[in-house]
Amino acid sequence: MARLLYRLGTFSARRRGTFLIGWLLTLVVLAGIAASSMRFSDGSFQVPGTEASEALTIMEREFAADGAGNATLQLVLRVPDNQKITTRDNAAAVADALARARAVEHVQAVSDPFDAERPYVSADGTTAVTTVTFTGITRDNAEAVQQDVITVAAQARAPGLTVEVGGTLLTGAPEVLGPSEIVGAAIAFLVLLLTFGSLAAAGANMVGALVGVGVGILGVFAFSALQPIGGTTPILAVMLGLAVGIDYCLFILDRFRAELRQGREITDAIGWAVGTAGSSVVFAGATVIIALTGLSVVGIPFITEMGLAAAFAVLVAVLMALTFLPVLLRILGARALPRWQRSARGFRARITFLNRWITLVVRRPVITGLTCTALLLLVTVPVLSLRTTLSNPGGEDPHSTQRAAYTIIAEEFGAGFQDPLIVLVQSDGGQVRDALTGVATYLKSFPAVVQVHPGQVNGDGTVAQLTVIPRSGPLDDATEQLVRDIRAEAGSVPGARIAVTGGTALGIDSDTQLNSALTTYLVLIVGLSLMLLVVMFRSILVPLIATIGFLLSLGAGMGATVAVFQWGWFDALIPAPQGNPLLSLLPIILTGILFGLAMDYQVFLVSRVHEAYTRGHSPKEAVLDGFGRSAVVVVAAAGIMTAVFVGFALSPSSLVGSIALGLAIGVIADAFVVRMILVPAALTLLGRAAWWMPRWLDRVLPHLDTEGGDLRREADTAPDGRSAQDARMGETTRVR
Template sequence: MRNALYSYGRLAARRPWQLLTAWLLVAAAVVGVWVAVGTSIDDAITIPGSDSSRAQEIQNAVFPASALGNGTLVFHDADSSVTSPEGRAAIEASLLAVRDVDGVTQVVPPFPQEPGQPTPRISADGHTAYAQVYFDVPPAALSEQDADRVLAAASPATDAGLEVLPGGQLAQAAAGDPGHRSELIGLAVAAVVLLVALGAAAAMALPLVSALVGLVLGLAAIGLLSQVGAIPDIATTVASMISLGVGIDYALFIVVRYRTARQEGQPHERALGVAVATAGAAVLFAGATVAVGLGGLLLAGLPLLTSLGWTAAVAVGLSVVAAVGVLPAVLGVVGSRLDAGALPRRRSKRASKAGWWHRIGERTARRPWLAVVGSLLVLAVFIAPVADLELGQQDGGHDPVGTPTRQSYDLLESAFGPGVNGPLLVVADLGDTAQTDPATVQRQAAALSSALADVPGVQSVQGPRVSTDGSGALWQVVPTTAPSDPATGDLVTELREEILPPLATDGTQLHVGGQTAAKIDFTDQVAERLPLVLAVVIALSFLLLVVLFRSFVIPLTAALMNLLSVGAAYGILTFAFAEGHLTGLLGLDGPVPIESYIPLILFAILFGLSMDYEVFLVSSIAERWHAVRDNRRAVVTGLGSAGRVVTAAALIMFSVFVSFAGQDNPLIKMFGVGLGVAVLLDAVVVRGFLVPGIMVLLGRANWWFPRWLDRLMPRVDLEASPAADETPDGLPPTDGRVAVPAR
């Protein structure tokens, strides 16, 4: 690998335009196909083997139209009743026009079709009503244009003075694409950090270009792969967030290594070869560590987590490709112009001899206990709120005020009660019973309807709706509590364990489904698989560091330090969202529950990113240790060398992650705040003070490793640089070690 990367770097210096053209052609082909086919999105939550999944399967089989997109159209008149002659006429005229909208297959009006029928879609005070609108495309295919056409068709109601709002999937479509404002803000802040860290506009621009190339390639690859299996919309957002963060960081390390080689007097061709052979190999290893963390999500056995895991891993992988493949070609073109647009600098003699992080290392070496205890106290402040962490579910009532989903949620809740926003579905698989004994089926249906209506916590029951072939039936059960209320979860459990089993006779199967029930099943399975995911990710990361550093102590302390960073992220989420202390600042109007899978995803991502910073720091320390065999001196000089770059990288990633907190989706806000603050804490507090302090206290024990095991394990050398006497064909053969530099 070392020779191959070095040769590629030299090739990029000799033939930059040819390489860059080849990369651009490949990127254009991939992006062109992606633009043509798009990204297949599916936000439905499925849990294989669960009761809600079985209910969904039966529902899709006997009611195929239910698998397609649908939504509600809410009508509200604050001054009079919607059932007045004028109000009813306006609503009926609107729904008649909605039926003619392209893509609409059915409209179920709020008014009864026959005298004496119940009116569950009209509020008790008569001021609010809602209609069901069904489409001929899947939910993910509903667009903002579809919502706009439906709302435009409802103009007779708005002209009559009624308020008309979209609800459900229609409201999600009406919210539209959040755009790229968050990414642009993150890039702008990252550009400022890069400009200060690198001191030149040209050098600042290269990591941004590399990251953007990796982002576009990653999204294109994800879009193409989604044609095999659709992914949730949130997966592309999380992938974009991680891709931008690591993409800028990885490119930064290569640019810094190239610039250092040039400042040491090496010619352009050799400097670029050295940068790719050392920093490039380090980027490959760093990407692998992040992939290990993300790969752990696949063990959960849940489609949502699997999608989040592989999409983020693909995004990271393409960021690595952009940094190691495309960036060297761009550096080959830029060459000596890397310092164009340099900032004026004033540096004191003291600063030139020993940087800020070197001086911190000296103080840590003199008082390691102070650094360790002080760091732990700082982390304890951030971790402490975890004691009050309670996982829950989010619903439209947690969206920012003024968004389409929140407006319709609040209006329906005030008119019909909170449960109308998350009805449960009781699905019956009747098999052949309906055809052989229809009278029995009718008795069962009546008994089930009566039993459901009598359950405490049930507000109303609609149904049964029987399929045309008589093989299935469906009831809609509206709870008295909101979808996110724990009492709704208790109701689902009661229905499954106590109410439905006695009624499932004569071969009839009864299941509880719907998105609310699916989220409850999802939470249960996450809790069941969590220990396995944690154990595998920690074990694989530990083994990687054992091979890398030839030590048991360093990987063990790294795993413990990473867990502290993850704990800090959990504490931040609890304080900011679950307890609501920062929700006002984040555009929310109250506490927001933390979804069950958020901690698991944060663990997978943060563990990988923390390993990156551990590698960046300890590889620098290890280089000095192998040179001087003085642990204290190695810690001081290694921190002094790596601290500035690691801090700059963390500030960049913090900027990118936190910028996503500006999006409306509370889940994205949680990812942005949790990841951003935790990464900054990890780089500054954990890697800057805690790890060096512990390494000073442990002394030579850091580097203990059995000789017999050292002979058996493969070598990955993070310090070696190419020899000065390399041949034109590459580097001379080494002892089998793969060279990866300390940054």
């Protein structure tokens, strides 16, 4: 592989005009397609194959013309306990609020809570609820219309009268690049500048990464011309594309600078950098892509779409690092080095602090290893209280008018009133009406059921629906048990087939499916990635150590996310709403992404250790030598990735913020604790056993030369120390 990538790097450098125009032309074409035909889906969350999802599909087909697709909001009006909402003054205030609501643009109808036929007044007479129905709501006008209704509520408030707005019209996704994300990118550039000591090198690194993430995200947008994508799909692609793009450029550029300092010609140095560090980039990128594409095993289209979009962005980042970055390096030449290093052949920077760091780890591997393990386990403790949900009842912001309206209705009308269960009843031969009485009696027999309301029957009398009001709320264990109980005895009603659906049932089914898929997913991605690492390092134990370290990093990332977003720690620093259960899809998404990133650092750090070991160093010397060569760049890469993720963690979206925070803490734990302490300690303790592999397995596995062994042997045969390939081509460009 190293020889192949060497040729690719030198070919790209020599044909720099072709590759430069090709990448920029791709960027422009994708931008044109995306700008003219970008489409987004409605953002619905489907869980195919579950009872709730299949029943919902039948309902949408059989009752499509009932007008349920109209957007609605609720106005919730409440007076103190010692008053009645029906008194003359209070009723007049309600009437005035309804009149203002009717005047809002796009309002189709406003219900009367005092209607004798369909009253919506609480039993104690303190609360009235009206439903505002809209028509013509689009992504462009939804926010303005909802704000108009909120303004109506604010104007209707008076001493003793509380008015809140329930529900939401907003379906838009958070912005792809906001101020906090831009600040994170700026910090990443500062880290590059400090690492390289060269503005030109830092600029080339950043330009390469930005071109890569630009092509990646525009490619995702262009794909939406063929099939609409979810509004949050691009977020993960931008987040990962930017982070890995900067890191992959960093590793290759750092190796290029090292080859220049050893006196190699510019094109030859590019080839060596791409052939050696590029091999690590390919393997690291492959593990990330495997982890992201593996999200498709969950079977939820929304998650599959996010994973594939992010995997495409990572693939583009790898291709950019292998073909576009060499173009920039050829243009950059010796300016990749600070001026004072350009004549210092053989220069090697001293890493005083990190030298002391690794020396301590190698001398005290047991103490340092156990201490760090205990620290990571401590950060993992909050995971024990992890709670997940498909969606937060009343919206994700605990301080919003939407949540306040939800809470009032739950208090006055019952915890399950706003999140009822929908029971779909099917019967052959148009006899569903005859079965409804038996089904209703069956449902009322459950103590956890408060009310059962008859619903619609389709035209041919084969499908009907009933609304079941549970005694408990949608997140209560009692509601989940009620759904299980209804399903368990559904066959006991003669002449009817019963299925439970609705938002609460969908949430329960999605949680169950995600939890069951997580095990399968872990086996798949860990298995495939272990195979890649075994091939790369020719070892059994090193990949196992890498995986154990990943589990510790994952625990730390999840624990920090629970503490911040569920417990409410550091709420002054995090703008996204806190205090809610985490979203159901968070654990599996965080697991997949962090696994890929953890393997990145494993590959970049341990490949240098393995390279030293294969050159004849003792296990301890190999750890010291490999760490000394790669520690600075790994620290810089982790710092860059952390800066990018922290920028996204400051997003107002709880989904984006929780994923980004988990990744930021996970990267810190993995890079600075697992890979910089635990892995060196383990390699020191294991000694030569760390690199053991059965002979039969070594013969079976392919030898891919990911560390440039073939290139070194060819260089040894060249009279001037250059690679034999470059010597034959007569390359004469030198460092000036």
